[in-house]
Amino acid sequence: MSFYKVAAAVCISAALGACANSTPTVNGDVRYGDAQAVETVTNQFGSTDLQTIAEAMARSLAQTAAGFKTRPLVTIADVKNKTDEYIDTRSITDSIRTQLLKSGTMRFATDIAGMREQTDELARQNTSGLYKQSSVARTGQMEAAKYRIEGSITSIVKRNEDVKDVYYKFSLIMTNIQEGTIEWADEKEIRKTSPR
Amino acid sequence: MIRRVLLVLALLAATLSQPAFAQTIASKVDYVGTVRFLSVTGLKAKDVNGLLNLYIEITNSDWDDQEGYYRIAWLDESGFPVWRDEAWKPILVHGGQIAKVLVNAPTPKARDFKIEVSADANWFGSTGPASE
Numbered sequence: 001m002s003f004y005k006v007a008a009a010v011c012i013s014a015a016l017g018a019c020a021n022s023t024p025t026v027n028g029d030v031r032y033g034d035a036q037a038v039e040t041v042t043n044q045f046g047s048t049d050l051q052t053i054a055e056a057m058a059r060s061l062a063q064t065a066a067g068f069k070t071r072p073l074v075t076i077a078d079v080k081n082k083t084d085e086y087i088d089t090r091s092i093t094d095s096i097r098t099q100l101l102k103s104g105t106m107r108f109a110t111d112i113a114g115m116r117e118q119t120d121e122l123a124r125q126n127t128s129g130l131y132k133q134s135s136v137a138r139t140g141q142m143e144a145a146k147y148r149i150e151g152s153i154t155s156i157v158k159r160n161e162d163v164k165d166v167y168y169k170f171s172l173i174m175t176n177i178q179e180g181t182i183e184w185a186d187e188k189e190i191r192k193t194s195p196r
Numbered sequence: 197m198i199r200r201v202l203l204v205l206a207l208l209a210a211t212l213s214q215p216a217f218a219q220t221i222a223s224k225v226d227y228v229g230t231v232r233f234l235s236v237t238g239l240k241a242k243d244v245n246g247l248l249n250l251y252i253e254i255t256n257s258d259w260d261d262q263e264g265y266y267r268i269a270w271l272d273e274s275g276f277p278v279w280r281d282e283a284w285k286p287i288l289v290h291g292g293q294i295a296k297v298l299v300n301a302p303t304p305k306a307r308d309f310k311i312e313v314s315a316d317a318n319w320f321g322s323t324g325p326a327s328e
Contacts, residue, residue, distance in 0.1 A: 038283075038284045038285075059301075059302060066245035102279075104303065
């Protein structure tokens with residue numbers, strides 16, 4: 001009896017082995033692509049536009065910040081979407097911030113979007129009575145940003161019977177918060193044309 | 197005499213601290229496929245506030261507009277990558293035009309670079325000149 005069981009197990013294993021792939025994948029119709037490739041599926045705002053804008057702005061900011069005596073402490077405010085499309089502008093500013101932090105040319109203070117979590121954590125550490133006093137982050141010690149980065153994205157869309165043309169302009173400025181002066185500004189333009 | 201020695205040492209130090217780009221254009225460019233119309237014909241590099249800046253000229257040798265793509269691999273002195281893969285950037289070069297591209301390194305750690313250039317019209321694999 002045990003001989004039959006072993007034989008059956010061997011047969012099943014062999015059958016499964018014959019069906020198995022030589023690559024570590026589960027067969028299906030899904031393919032992974034190159035996240036850095038130029039995306040031209042439609043002429044709406046896409047991944048290549050996001051990557052190109054974030055890279056251009058981060059590089060320009062890094063070049064300016066590299067000329068400062070000390071690494072500037074900045075905060076990122078809103079980038080207004082003035083186009084007709086839905087564009088997650090937060091994703092663009094997140095990419096810019098990530099690249100600048102990785103480059104080591106700028107420091108970032110908690111922005112308005114992250115302030116709630118920051119103050120909640122401070123309050124929890126200071127008021128819950130759960131933590132050793134020596135390890136508690138003290139209130140009133142947060143560093144204030146010296147510069148604020150904000151901007152906008154606009155578009156001009158034109159179409160005739162043959163062609164649709166989309167022009168994007170992403171503008172960013174960096175303001176000295178105390179003095180109210182604009183210390184840096186840059187733009188990135190993108191044109192996309194497709195047949196209709 | 198001491199002044200001369202110091203001057204020579206200073207010049208030597210300045211030369212050694214230069215980014216490793218005093219090489220031929222060909223050694224700094226990787227083409228995807230076989231080039232037909234778009235190629236890098238000019239390349240300058242300089243250090244600005246500790247960041248490597250590149251000025252690249254891409255020439256279209258055809259009379260028609262050509263679409264190409266480029267990106268830079270940023271490397272340290274030993275040729276090790278210091279930044280993740282950049283996204284490919286599309287570039288339209290009009291017929292007979294020399295497109296000028298100015299880019300700066302993302303980090304002061306970048307001391308060397310390699311430019312990757314691709315184009316729709318390039319020959320790839322079996323679409324090479326022999327099969328035309």
